Amino acid sequence: MMLRVDEDSLKNGVLTLVVTLVEVIQEALENQALRRLEGGGLTEEEQDRLGNALLELDEAMEQIKKDHGITGSVAELRRGLDEVVDDVVDKLINPQRWAREQGDSIR
Template structure:
């Protein structure tokens, strides 16, 4: 049996994953930057450099998505990741809601 791989789809899939992960990291960096700004930990020059670096990163990501037609696929992957994270957090916060009922094996609270 021969495995056939569509190189274009593979490249787009990998690029979509990389861009999505960079966006997630970017959000974490923005949150950390905001905490530092609110905490008064940064000089005015550092604030300017940080703000410009985050804007440059955002511009670069948008350019990559537009150049490769990835805007929709990155958005879809982000929604999927958000759903997974929401489910995991829900299981951690409300574990009793996820106990399998004895009749059908489906978690309570989920249909």
């Protein structure tokens, strides 16, 4: 049996995954930056540099998505990841309900 791989589809899939992961990391960086801003741990110069760096990253990511036509697929993957994270958090917060649901599905 021969495996056939569409090279363009593979490239777009990998690029979509990489861009999505960079966006997740970017979101974490933005949250951390906001905490540091609110905590007063940054000088005015550091605030400016951080803000400019995050803005440049955002613009670059948007340009990459536009150039490669992956805006929709990145959004779709992000939604999927958000659903997975929501499920995991729900299972951590409500372990009894999760265990009960697992028991109901086994019967």
